[in-house]
Amino acid sequence: MAATKGQSISVSLASATCALLGGVTPAAVQAQEEPGWDFNTSLLYYGEDADRVQDLSISVLATRTFMDDRALTMGLTVDALTGATPNGGQYQAVPQTFTSPSGNAVFTVPAGTLALDDSFRDTRVAVSANWTQPFSRLYTFDAGLSASKEYDYMHLGANAKISRDFNQRNTTVSAGFAYAADSLNPVGGTPTPLTPMADVGDLSNRIGDQDKDVVDFVVGVTQVISRNLVVQANYSFSDSSGYLNDPYKIVSLVDGITGDVVPRTPAPGLQGPSHEYVFESRPDQRTKHSLYGQAKYYMNGKVLDASYRYMTDDWDIDSHTVDLRFRWPVGERSYFEPHLRYYTQTEANFYQVGLVDSVPLPMYASSDYRLGNFDAITAGLKYGWTTRNDNDMSVRLELYQQRGSIPADRLIGSQVGLFEYPDLDAVILQFSYRFGR
């Protein structure tokens, strides 16, 4: 009995010592960021061909690291957007006139060309703040707020994430939640879905401001496989509800035999659309599920970053995204990084080239090219270097290309010869400068 007691005391003493050492040792060996500021800045030009959307954007991400790996990150982005965007109207062999979104002017597109609305001009300001707080040795808690404002749109969001390390920090499991409350106040008012585009000055089908709520959940595991390989897998769920339309997008009403857009005459003395168009209508709810996997592999100084994402939603859109980056050092202080991304999506079940005017309209319809069936490729090259003051600079140039299609049996009459998917070619040029570390 005495021996047992003696043993148990020595065991207790030993474990107490271990616990003390255990409590101290990890903090001593654990890599800690030096407290201080880190600024990540960038200047971006995004330009689409054929005078479509052009964006000049400036961003700053400032991180203040404190003792014990606590950190405050604040972000600011300002976008200046101009250019034309497809409004959804289908190709016609004759010129087409549309009423602009504001409802107080018209614009005409030439025969046989893509219906582009060039009245688009906007400035977007986005801010964010995020706090990172490690606790109980193995946990990290992150919480953040975000807001952005455009002329016709406002976003407010909050998010939180908790992570826990396992297996000597070789495994990290995390779970996050985000909520966004967005509101839209489109130029000229929100059009009632499926109502006709009206003459100039007629705003009778416009309703007030609209709301959209988005709830996101993400759970993920990050796993160190070996000294050179780390992988991550995430599942995310996203639910959007409220007004999910693009208030500026329309659908053409077409003749069921000829496929031509039905002509229309504006009221006497008024300017207005030359053909029949209705405002698009999307469901007021959308649920998305995504699976994401990423691997980073180090090979003698070179780093391969490969990721894949599968997404499916209840609008019948399925997509696959493969992203590959390869960082290739050149000397001690610079590197090249080629980037290749492939994306493919199936169309939403309410995507339409046009709606036949002789049958009752469906509940949902959109001709937004972003809801159609298309593939996209991004190919780019980045060059990065460390300056004499040990700051990081990089410049990247990328080309983004979308090519879409619609099955021939979905086209009627003149659509067969005239339909063209609003394919997209864009340039991404970004200059980044990171300093303060």
Added chain:
Amino acid sequence: MKIFVLVASLLVTAGCSSMGVEPWDRDVLAKDEMQLTTDALEAATDDHIYFSKEASSGGRGFGGGGCGCN
């Protein structure tokens, strides 16, 4: 919280526990270029561009958004 820890523990015991490296073998994994997100600003830029032009978003993190993107 309890459910989270339980699910996390199950996931971990399911097969991850035999993988990984010792703390003193983390030299490579600690490098900037081996972080899952190397450049947060570039990642945010890309997420925003593709959110605006495609029908998918998120995956790596939250779904993004916050714009009436045209």
